[in-house]
Amino acid sequence: MVTIYEVAAKAGVSPATVSRVFNGLPVSPEKVDLVRAASDELRYVPNRTARRLRNQTSELIALLIPDVENPFFTALARGVEDALQAAGYSVVLCNTDDDPAKETRYLDIANSENMAGVILAPSSEDGDIRHLTDHGRPVVVIDRNTGLNIDSVMVDNRAAGIAATSALFDAGYSRVACIAGPVEIESTEERTLGWRQVVAKRARDSSLDGLLQHANYRVDGGRTAMQALLALDTPPDAVVTTNNLMGVGAIQVLSEAGIVPPTIGVAVIGDLPFATLSPRAITQVHLPARHLGTTAARMLLERIAGDMQPARTVVLRAEVTQGLAPAIGS
Amino acid sequence: MVTIYEVAAKAGVSPATVSRVFNGLPVSPEKVDLVRAASDELRYVPNRTARRLRNQTSELIALLIPDVENPFFTALARGVEDALQAAGYSVVLCNTDDDPAKETRYLDIANSENMAGVILAPSSEDGDIRHLTDHGRPVVVIDRNTGLNIDSVMVDNRAAGIAATSALFDAGYSRVACIAGPVEIESTEERTLGWRQVVAKRARDSSLDGLLQHANYRVDGGRTAMQALLALDTPPDAVVTTNNLMGVGAIQVLSEAGIVPPTIGVAVIGDLPFATLSPRAITQVHLPARHLGTTAARMLLERIAGDMQPARTVVLRAEVTQGLAPAIGS
DNA sequence: GAACTTGACGAAACCGATTTCTTGCGCTCT
DNA sequence: AGAGCGCAAGAAATCGGTTTCGTCAAGTTC
Numbered sequence: 253m254v255t256i257y258e259v260a261a262k263a264g265v266s267p268a269t270v271s272r273v274f275n276g277l278p279v280s281p282e283k284v285d286l287v288r289a290a291s292d293e294l295r296y297v298p299n300r301t302a303r304r305l306r307n308q309t310s311e312l313i314a315l316l317i318p319d320v321e322n323p324f325f326t327a328l329a330r331g332v333e334d335a336l337q338a339a340g341y342s343v344v345l346c347n348t349d350d351d352p353a354k355e356t357r358y359l360d361i362a363n364s365e366n367m368a369g370v371i372l373a374p375s376s377e378d379g380d381i382r383h384l385t386d387h388g389r390p391v392v393v394i395d396r397n398t399g400l401n402i403d404s405v406m407v408d409n410r411a412a413g414i415a416a417t418s419a420l421f422d423a424g425y426s427r428v429a430c431i432a433g434p435v436e437i438e439s440t441e442e443r444t445l446g447w448r449q450v451v452a453k454r455a456r457d458s459s460l461d462g463l464l465q466h467a468n469y470r471v472d473g474g475r476t477a478m479q480a481l482l483a484l485d486t487p488p489d490a491v492v493t494t495n496n497l498m499g500v501g502a503i504q505v506l507s508e509a510g511i512v513p514p515t516i517g518v519a520v521i522g523d524l525p526f527a528t529l530s531p532r533a534i535t536q537v538h539l540p541a542r543h544l545g546t547t548a549a550r551m552l553l554e555r556i557a558g559d560m561q562p563a564r565t566v567v568l569r570a571e572v573t574q575g576l577a578p579a580i581g582s
Numbered sequence: 583m584v585t586i587y588e589v590a591a592k593a594g595v596s597p598a599t600v601s602r603v604f605n606g607l608p609v610s611p612e613k614v615d616l617v618r619a620a621s622d623e624l625r626y627v628p629n630r631t632a633r634r635l636r637n638q639t640s641e642l643i644a645l646l647i648p649d650v651e652n653p654f655f656t657a658l659a660r661g662v663e664d665a666l667q668a669a670g671y672s673v674v675l676c677n678t679d680d681d682p683a684k685e686t687r688y689l690d691i692a693n694s695e696n697m698a699g700v701i702l703a704p705s706s707e708d709g710d711i712r713h714l715t716d717h718g719r720p721v722v723v724i725d726r727n728t729g730l731n732i733d734s735v736m737v738d739n740r741a742a743g744i745a746a747t748s749a750l751f752d753a754g755y756s757r758v759a760c761i762a763g764p765v766e767i768e769s770t771e772e773r774t775l776g777w778r779q780v781v782a783k784r785a786r787d788s789s790l791d792g793l794l795q796h797a798n799y800r801v802d803g804g805r806t807a808m809q810a811l812l813a814l815d816t817p818p819d820a821v822v823t824t825n826n827l828m829g830v831g832a833i834q835v836l837s838e839a840g841i842v843p844p845t846i847g848v849a850v851i852g853d854l855p856f857a858t859l860s861p862r863a864i865t866q867v868h869l870p871a872r873h874l875g876t877t878a879a880r881m882l883l884e885r886i887a888g889d890m891q892p893a894r895t896v897v898l899r900a901e902v903t904q905g906l907a908p909a910i911g912s
Numbered sequence: 913g914a915a916c917t918t919g920a921c922g923a924a925a926c927c928g929a930t931t932t933c934t935t936g937c938g939c940t941c942t
Numbered sequence: 943a944g945a946g947c948g949c950a951a952g953a954a955a956t957c958g959g960t961t962t963c964g965t966c967a968a969g970t971t972c
């Protein structure tokens with residue numbers, strides 16, 4: 253590693269002057285040239301660790317997400333990155349794997365690395381966010397109510413659940429099941445409540461036994477739940493899944509059983525990633541993943557810039573793509 | 583931030599002793615207790631920046647991938663993470679977006695952040711890897727021949743191209759097209775060569791005009807290329823795509839045109855992520871993405887541990903899932 | 913009992929930047 | 943001409959750990 257001292261020696265100036273050149277502080281033109289020449293020749297790159305120790309901050313922002321393999325979170329990550337890159341920051345993505353211990357570990361790292369800020373997408377249980385706010389580090393939380401005085405960006409999950417379910421009833425289905433995620437996750441519970449609310453109002457059939465299936469938030473969870481639904485004495489004629497991956501699993505099971513939408517109604521909260529069948533038959537409640545990311549990033553940048561106003565909560569809405577009506581009667 | 587000095591003062595010992603306690607160096611039991619009590623009470627977390635400045639290394643490893651939204655790379659990232667987490671390292675994921683400038687920037691960052699090592703998955707052009715190796719930082723490259731003295735983990739891309747194409751001929755197709763990625767990317771070129779080799783040998787039809795389409799490596803590239811293939815005077819009866827996302831695009835176009843495999847043969851090099859149609863009709867050459875990641879991580883760990891042997895290249899093989907034969911004649 | 917080894921532990925140097933403090937030069941103002 | 947000001951730039955302190963070096967006391971050996 254070439255240090256500032258070597259550059260200073262080569263240029264015949266003091267380290268302080270080299271530092272000033274690199275930070276745009278006033279230095280006489282001839283010394284600037286000397287320093288530039290020396291640093292180019294030595295291929296000097298400032299040591300960020302040293303700089304950060306001195307400055308107590310860096311241009312690094314941590315983004316914690318539970319699952320890098322979920323397209324919802326990668327889209328969100330793109331949004332965050334786009335906004336932060338533009339502002340000169342670099343993003344480091346940390347995969348918490350829905351593990352509170354990992355989440356806490358990464359939060360501690362972000363803290364002791366003196367990162368400029370943190371954007372946190374929820375893990376199933378509460379990690380120790382206080383690790384961060386205690387130290388006054390800027391934090392924005394995505395899709396989780398912390399109860400703490402922290403900025404957050406939310407989706408209107410209740411509305412998403414209502415929209416998905418209503419769309420199926422509107423299309424003519426009457427027995428609408430729900431594949432929900434783990435109960436600990438607040439967002440999926442809200443979506444489920446939306447489903448419950450619409451079903452209570454519009455279902456002709458009053459027996460809901462077995463129509464609500466809880467599953468893990470991944471493809472295999474969706475598969476298991478869909479299989480359970482198909483095995484019911486009176487199976488549903490439509491199903492809502494409260495996230496994208498469970499939707500994929502459900503559709504896989506249906507397609508393997510030879511049942512293709514719109515023979516059965518399917519509404520997915522979230523986007524169907526890389527869909528290989530025509531998604532027109534399926535109702536999708538498009539979550540603004542990327543937009544969530546950019547919004548969170550902008551809020552964080554404001555905090556980093558010194559904005560001290562009380563915590564804000566921004567709620568974004570989802571947009572529905574209505575699926576086809578059932579084939580019956582057509 | 584609580585510092586080691588405050589802990590030392592509270593415990594009535596020197597900072598050196600506190601450091602020794604935290605690093606497991608010999609300290610008398612009673613002082614250990616004093617230090618532990620003081621640091622617990624103050625909730626002391628060592629400042630990684632300071633530690634790293636002194637130690638010239640950290641437990642952070644950079645993983646550079648071109649596209650976080652591509653499931654191939656996220657699977658690879660999972661592999662890397664699994665292996666490195668177990669060894670006590672944390673992974674920071676950097677999205678290079680196929681942009682050599684971003685790649686170079688992240689490499690510089692990894693370097694000036696004193697990260698323990700770097701795993702680099704290819705971007706379309708050559709970023710400046712020398713930025714790293716110059717400084718003796720451990721690096722492992724995935725799926726790219728650098729020509730430099732650097733460890734790498736490869737897939738046998740030629741064999742993958744051959745396998746995909748052969749599988750289609752074996753299934754009974756005779757006019758097999760290829761949707762290839764950008765020419766600059768070595769891995770896709772190798773796969774294309776595999777296709778060319780098999781086609782030259784087995785195609786009855788000698789006119790290959792238009793059967794090779796170059797496209798960008800994403801879903802829309804696959805769509806455009808597939809549309810072009812369908813518009814040919816004599817369209818192919820089967821197609822190979824040299825990556826996963828272009829495969830998704832191609833299948834989307836086919837399904838929108840009402841052509842469903844195995845009416846047309848489709849072979850994808852890579853896995854079809856989150857497939858919503860039954861993937862049995864499609865030939866997949868499963869790339870060992872996760873395995874690539876764990877292998878790269880292990881090699882990197884060996885280097886970090888001080889292994890000085892000459893650079894190694896590990897070549898992994900893909901595994902084929904044969905798709906269905908064409909409906910014709912059955 | 914003197915010389916020597918061993919081990920705990922504090923003082924101080926060190927990592928490489930940034931920044932304050934200080935010096936000294938050149939210019940202006942009266 | 944001498945006081946005063948502005949500005950470039952070097953010396954040195956600083957960030958918060960780790961580590962070398964030196965000291966001192968306790969234990970060992972002859």
